[in-house]
Amino acid sequence: MFKWIGAMAALCVLSVANLYAQGVLEGRIADKATGLALPGANVVVINASLMGASADAAGKFRSGGLKPGTYKLEASFIGYKSARAEVSVLADSKATVVEFLLDSEAFNLAAFEVHAVRAGAKTPVTYTNLSKTDLEKNNVGQDVPYLLQWTPSAVVTSDAGTGIGYTGIRIRGSDPSRINVTINGIPLNDAESQQVYWVDLPDFASSVHQLQIQRGVGTSTNGAGAFGATINLSTSNLETTPYAEISATAGAFNTQKGSVRFGTGLLKDKFTIEGRYSRIASDGYIDRASADLESYFLSGAWLGANSITKLNVFSGHEITYQAWDGVPADFINDPDLRTFNAGGTEKEGEPYENQVDNYRQTHTQLLHDHQLSANWKLAMALHYTKGSGYYEQYKADEGFEDYGLTPLLIGGDSVTTTDLVRQRWLDNDFYGTTYSLNYSTNNGQLTAILGGGYHVYEGRHFGEVIWARYASDSETGHRYYENDARKTDANLFGKVEKTWPGRWTTWLDLQVRRVNYSFLGISNQLENVDMKDNLVFFNPKAGILYELNANQSCYASFGVAHREPNRSDYTENPIGQRPKRERLLNTEIGWRASWQKAAVNLNFYHMHYDDQLALNGEINDASEYRRINIDQSYRAGVEISGGGSLFKWLNINGNLAISQNKIKQFTEYIDVYDSDFNWLEQRMVHHKNTDLAFSPGMVSGVEVAVFPLKNLKQEIEVALLSKYVGKQYMDNTSDDGNVLDPYFFSDLRVRWHLAPSFAKGITFTLLVPNVWNAMYETNGWSYRYLYNQTATVDRGYYPQAGRHVLLGASVQF
Structure with missing residues (x-):
């Protein structure tokens, strides 16, 4: 692979000659009907190789290094008709100025489908938009969370320590199960655990055209309630011209990635047909934390007179060696032991080689967008997701009774335990529909959406013993547990956004959501019985925005969200000890400003939780640790983000979040053991005004990008990206001896984009994660107990890789 990259570099160098920069081109791209800026819109030079420039938050763009002469330009943006202009660039210091006013498309599937769940320019909620270009800069094979780690209040983690394999993201301290994720408006969160497993869709970022993160409750969406943030992903826009792209990555920890994209x-x-195929492999930083990942994306679209119908099929298959247990606290500061992996070590001798997670998930989406009239649009979607797979474990000295096996008599001795290998399977189906009816006045001053969805989840959970040292009376594939679950989720929402004379915009968003869950649960008599639960939620939201001037606006909003308990809360608790739903009351107050060369966002937030679910160490009547409803807790803070172009060769962007994350009071339960480690009882400890776990009081990030060379034929960018994450408690007790220490790291990114005559572009990316070689951990677990009357805390950590190198190359045709 390195030979291929080197050959391509040599070919590109030979194609670059006679480069000089004389003129400057700048301008603005806006909506023709409303005059509003279109951030992220693109302008390209027709018949020139370099792609051009992207509009900033004010819709403005600037490109230097142009030879004097006449150029044909094209401006484009998702959901709008492209526009062209011819301009003359002069050989002097005065910039050539051009303005593009784009007409909204009569129909555009990607834009409309996302619009139903996305926040617009005047929606008074807190959000961050990322374009395809933003994602591509760092995309050398790491999972989606690692491409989002530079956004405000985001903290990411990786079990393998490299960002490939099992990864997660927290936003404002909220864990992944509290972050609602949709793809083209269709829920991605697992219906039972409410988690998002990004490893199931490797390299999915390569098929994403736009992404929006809403922090807080946000706007109404489909799927599980947003209790910290919402991530909306929109897949590739409808491309009207043919294209192809080949990309590859190679680097540390035997990391390799190959990807091919095409469009007709x-x-x-x-008709249009688009596709992508990707393979990613890595050995991981943690011992044996390997990943073997495969994915594809295939899309076909048909254009009618007033409609578009689009079929998306995408799938991911992951085989990852388990690194879920973390590294013991005693090893974490030892350079040789901090990569220790307990996975597979219950087997004597060498660790069990097939201690893997093996899962495939395939998504099918049928999307239809119909322009009913000049003011009315209808969007409908059908979806079906099939998931199937298992995780395999070697377990030592397992009791026969736990697997429904009969004890053995060998030589007159009773054998009641055995070493065995088990697989725990999940085979599930998720299907349903989403819909939205959109109305907009001709001048865009009033928009209204009536939308919703209906989704059905059917999950089959079972475990099999595939090998045992003493098999008793079992056969190969002995099934030792089996249970099914069915969950339906229906919601209906209405949104109205009105811009009034005098620069005021009001917003109202009302949602009703109903959840029905059928499962195998535990009765108060501790017997397994079929059970049901039905929940109805009302989630109102409202806000107001005021435009101070053409460059600044301020907003305020208030929203309510509810969230149901997860599968474990239902299946592992008797009826009388089952937790209640959670409720969140969210207030957002913010200010946005954008100028020609800079933009700033400032917002204050308060998130008050009623009955937030959390572990407190308590054991239920079924001897399982249970999550309990904490009466009152809150998150409150300030976030500031912004950046600008100080010079044409220097860009600086950054963000800072400062917060308090508190529980007013709760009771902790601690296990008590005697000197022989026999469990005796649980003791209660009362706590007041403690910090929520894994909620740093400060998170900041900054990117400094220098462009030593930038013209029509090539561009070189050198960027240093730095992140600081403050101290995090690993439980809710505010114990200073049980924390993740604050950490700071930097990534170095060098990108060289070439525009030879034989291709649209060639890009080389050098990424050096953790360039200062910091030793830090991003996640952990802890278990607090009393051993022989001595307070003890066992801890495990998830260390991240030190300085390493990833080199990527891509060719676009």
């Missing part, structure tokens, strides 16, 4: 463009003015 518009065929006979009616």
